Amino acid sequence: MTTRVFRSPGAYVQGRNVLDDIGDHAKSLGDTALVLGDEVVLDIVGERIEASLEAAGFDVDRVLFDGECSEREIDRVVDRHTDHDADLIVGAGGGKAIDTARATRERTDGALVSLPTVASTDAPTSSVAVIYTEGGEFVEFHVYERHPDLVLIDTDVVTNAPTRLFRSGIGDALATWFEADAVFQSGATTLFEARSTRTARQIANLAYTTLREHGRSAVDAVERDAVTESVEAVVEANTLLSGLGFESGGLAAAHAIHNGLTQLEVTHDATHGEKVTIGTIAQLVLEGREDAFVEDVVEFAASVGLPTTLAEIGLEEPSHEDLAVVAEAACAEDETIHNEPFAVTPDDVRDALIGADAIGRRLDRR
Numbered sequence: 510m511t512t513r514v515f516r517s518p519g520a521y522v523q524g525r526n527v528l529d530d531i532g533d534h535a536k537s538l539g540d541t542a543l544v545l546g547d548e549v550v551l552d553i554v555g556e557r558i559e560a561s562l563e564a565a566g567f568d569v570d571r572v573l574f575d576g577e578c579s580e581r582e583i584d585r586v587v588d589r590h591t592d593h594d595a596d597l598i599v600g601a602g603g604g605k606a607i608d609t610a611r612a613t614r615e616r617t618d619g620a621l622v623s624l625p626t627v628a629s630t631d632a633p634t635s636s637v638a639v640i641y642t643e644g645g646e647f648v649e650f651h652v653y654e655r656h657p658d659l660v661l662i663d664t665d666v667v668t669n670a671p672t673r674l675f676r677s678g679i680g681d682a683l684a685t686w687f688e689a690d691a692v693f694q695s696g697a698t699t700l701f702e703a704r705s706t707r708t709a710r711q712i713a714n715l716a717y718t719t720l721r722e723h724g725r726s727a728v729d730a731v732e733r734d735a736v737t738e739s740v741e742a743v744v745e746a747n748t749l750l751s752g753l754g755f756e757s758g759g760l761a762a763a764h765a766i767h768n769g770l771t772q773l774e775v776t777h778d779a780t781h782g783e784k785v786t787i788g789t790i791a792q793l794v795l796e797g798r799e800d801a802f803v804e805d806v807v808e809f810a811a812s813v814g815l816p817t818t819l820a821e822i823g824l825e826e827p828s829h830e831d832l833a834v835v836a837e838a839a840c841a842e843d844e845t846i847h848n849e850p851f852a853v854t855p856d857d858v859r860d861a862l863i864g865a866d867a868i869g870r871r872l873d874r875r
């Protein structure tokens with residue numbers, strides 16, 4: 510296949526206090542807006558979003574998010590959207606509220622503003638939503654036709670959120686270059702079922718170099734609630750660069766291994782980005798990268814406070830059976846691990862996890 514596809518959100522706005530300018534940036538998207546977020550998020554940012562939208566002439570309604578991106582919740586929000594005759598929905602908060610807004614927009618055909626209040630994953634810029642049952646079990650990974658019309662991220666808000674979420678975003682973004690590069694080399698397809706582009710590959714690479722150049726000082730600053738240029742650089746890497754990079758560049762072993770790890774209940778306290786970090790290190794081992802190269806990535810991950818051993822994501826002394834369960838799931842037929850430029854078996858994955866863990870443990874003892 511030779512068709513190459515690159516897609517992206519309509520606009521991306523990032524900076525300190527940009528929350529207060531949402532009305533100006535969203536002006537062309539309609540005149541009736543529905544704001545969706547949970548109670549905690551709307552307590553922090555709700556009034557500022559609404560004031561800015563109203564100042565720009567929007568008629569604004571708000572709906573409290575119930576915490577799960579489920580079919581029932583999407584139906585409820587769609588009803589509110591229809592009742593209010595909204596032409597714009599603002600999804601504010603973490604991934605689940607934004608995903609619910611994304612699904613609502615798809616069914617109402619209005620505009621979408623994605624407003625992440627944390628920089629914990631690269632999902633906010635994407636066209637992807639993860640749907641769960643009301644009880645929180647995974648149902649499906651859905652790729653929508655359209656992207657957010659606007660992604661708006663206030664670095665002051667992000668910096669005041671828990672530092673662990675910011676570190677997790679670095680973990681998610683750390684995978685992007687290695688996965689996009691594997692996909693580019695193998696000629697596998699991306700999330701858009703097309704070949705990658707040189708553009709997506711370079712964006713993924715820039716995500717990686719930005720993290721390496723600014724990651725440590727950004728985490729130091731976020732721990733003290735300070736917005737520095739390094740924080741701005743890493744928020745952009747975690748959100749925009751990694752978001753464009755994973756969708757248009759494609760996923761490979763790291764996220765497949767993450768998905769495998771979610772099979773084990775004990776890893777559920779670890780965040781997406783924390784488990785992805787283990788997946789990234791295992792991918793490098795799987796690819797047979799040189800010791801010095803893997804150790805350099807492991808040391809960087811540890812330096813920004815990300816896990817580098819299985820114990821750190823809840824897997825103290827995992828049995829061979831546990832790792833086999835992870836490896837089998839990671840190698841499921843439709844998994845992105847098969848985008849690597851070589852064939853991968855469950856045995857390879859299990860042993861790559863053991864090898865990655867051994868490196869993490871050795872460097873930990875040093």
Ligand SMILES: [Zn+2]
Nearest residue numbers: 630631681785
């Ligand atoms: Zn991810």
